Every structure is written in structure tokens, then in C-alpha cells.
Amino acid sequence: MGAAKIKKGDNVVVLSGKDKGRSGTVQQVMPKEGKVVVEGVNVVARHRKPTQQNPQGGIDRFPAPMNISKVAVADPKDGKATRVRFEEKDGKKVRIAVKSGETIDG
Template sequence: MSAAKIKKGDAVVIRSGKDKGRTGTVLQVMPKEEKVVVAGINIAARHRKPTQENPQGGIDRREAPLHISKVGLAGNDGKPTRVRFEVKDGKKVRVAVKTGETIDG
């Protein structure tokens, strides 16, 4: 498995699906499943029965995981860009393919 090109806290653009074109922040990355959870994107509704912990029950809405190929790192122009790795000053850093800008330090 390769290194994660998208990390927690990154601003991403959704490339395909019902939320195509929307942006959000990565809340969680699951590298083994190749999935990410993005804030406010891919909302799934679960109908919950009343329990002792939740006596009201009702509909629980939360973000569901997306495949990592459906998201792209948001560039300065708000459009998705691919990511590559380069070694600069002896450190491995992520670089935006479109602009060549270093993403992390």
C-alpha cells in the first residue's frame, strides 16, 4: 500500500457522485479500506429505535465514508488537484501537481 496522499484536516473537492463539486474537510482517513470521511458530505440517514441511551429514537444523520478516489485535494483555485511526493531538503513532502506548490511544510 502506498503512502496516504490525503490526510486528516485537508480541504478536498468531491470529484464524482451525488455531492460532485462540493468541498469539505477530511475528518477521518481509513487507509486499509481506501476510504475517507468528509464533513458535511455523503450524509446517510439511519432510523433508530428508542433505547435506554436514546429514549426518543428518531433519524440519525451522519457522514458516511467515501472511496478515496472520489476526492481530490482542493487547490488555491478551489478545483481538485492530484498530489505527488518529492524530497525537499531531505524531507518527503506532498506537492500539488497543478501548481507545484508544497502542501505540507
């Protein structure tokens, strides 16, 4: 498997699905499943019965994992979706936004 193009803390844009066009921060990456959890995107509701830990019960809303192919890294310059390439700078491998040429990390 190649290097991770999407990492925790990245700003990403949703490319398809019910949340197409929305953006958010990656909360979790699951590389083996090929999924990511993005803050405020793909929010699902779970109806919970009252239990001893949660005597009130109610509806829990939380972001569900989505396929990593449905998101793209947001360009640091304009916030639109971009592809990522890798370059070596000062002996360190860094991610570069293809659209603008800006470095995404360090």
C-alpha cells in the same frame, strides 16, 4: 502500498456521485478499506428506535465513508481538484499540488 496522498485534515473536492463538486475536510481515512469520511459530504440518515441511552429516538444524520478514488485534494491556491506529487525539501518528504506547485503540508 505507497505514501498516503490524502490525509486527515486535508481539504478535498468530490469528483463523482451525488455530491460531485462539493468540498470538505477529511475527518477519517481508512487506508485498508480504501475509504475516507469527509465532513458534510455523503450524509446519510439512520432512523433510531428509542432506547434506554436515547429515550427520544429520532433520525441521526452523519457522513458515511466514501471511496477514496471519488475525492481529490483541493489545490491550496484556487480550491479546485489537483493531483499530488512528492518532493524532498530540507530532508523532509512533502506533498506538492501538481496544478499550482504549492506545498500542501509543511
